Amino acid sequence: MTVLVLTRQLVESPADLVVHELNQRGVPVHRIDPGDFPRQVMLSGRIGPEHHDWTGGWRGQHRELALGDVTAVYYRRPSPHEVDPALSDDDARWARSEARAAFTGIVQSMRCRWVNHPRHNVIADSKPRALATAARSGLRIPATLITNDPREARAFVASLPNRTAVYKPIAPPGQRVFNGEKAAVWTSPPLGPDDLTDDIAFTAHTFQQWIPKKHEVRLTVVGGHLFAGEIHAHSDESRIDFRRDYDALTYRVCTVPDDIRCGVQRLMSAFDLRYAALDFLVDHDDTWHLVDVNPNGQYGFIPELAQPIARAIADLLEGRMS
Amino acid sequence: MSTALTPARVEGDGPHQRPFGLRTARPITPENTMSVPQTTYCPEQQLALTDDGVPLVTAAATGTTYATDAGATRRDMQWFDDAVSDSDVDAPEEEE
Known part of the structure; x- marks a missing residue:
């Protein structure tokens, strides 16, 4: 062995x-x-x-x-x-x-x-596919539009409850090199219809309903075990996307509602994944909205969970857990 | 480590027309770019060791100890949040 x-x-x-x-x-x-x-x-x-x-x-x-x-x-x-x-x-x-x-x-x-098998990671790493599979698995996702049509984009944002959306890139990873310098394209600040320019026509763009949130949850799944940690943002930047300002974050281990647990298990099964790191926005009504599926996401950044997750992965690899 | 960056530098001096999404690009500034500490690889343990011979995963300065520390979070998330494929040996070579 x-x-x-x-x-x-x-x-x-x-x-x-x-x-x-x-x-x-x-x-x-x-x-x-x-x-x-x-x-x-x-x-x-x-x-x-x-x-x-x-x-x-x-x-x-x-x-x-x-x-x-x-x-x-x-x-x-x-x-x-x-x-x-x-x-x-x-x-x-x-x-x-x-x-x-x-x-x-x-x-x-x-x-x-x-x-995970890399082939399964590839399939789950497609954001459009992940959103569709999550919705079919019973998980709530934000209203999302992918388009290169500026008029369609403005109409979509105008139709949302707060007439507000965020832009986010479709393809991983978040960092790219532009003009020789490293830069990241993360979730944008909230945008209204008038913020959207005709430059949307240059390529595909994803716009997603802006969800006013209490906090985010990073839910790490290892086999049948779920490890959830609330991510609380304490700066304007980190409230938009927690990757923008790590220094302003605090964490708290939390439990997972039963309906989310069931949906996540269906999602993992649909993608044939043994490991995934899922990102949820939790709104002020305590509704969980799935925004990201990371089939190979980091797990060490919530200190209280790093060791238990490593142990669970070792259990999987050793054959102690299916 | 790159020099100080500004959004203007990321946008550059090239053509003014760019995809809308790239207008939201943010520079990775030196302040939020971490450097990997000096380590040596231990063939027996198959782990990186610090200068003191401690596996980096258990060294006090890493993001994997039990103490909550914002800098540790940043290290864990950013050391390798780069262009290397997260998911795939099947992706086209150019994607790696």
């Missing part, structure tokens, strides 16, 4: 917590960053008429692993594959593509427990 952890080698705090927990339990762990292949890791896989699974393994700087020993995989933000810098740009692109196809193809064909 070996738990394979596919992540960066240095300082990936959610993965580090899980590795530390597995180490303490004496569970064999093999940590590898796919980004090390092919430059620092040798991979060999064989299959043929006498085998139904890939056999072989990889040999790295510190240790070796046989594919057949792997019983579970924890997939947590690995690096892109790195190739020899001596290659030309075109050759490097081809070499990366081949390395990626080989590594992912062999690893993803392993019949073992995944947290």
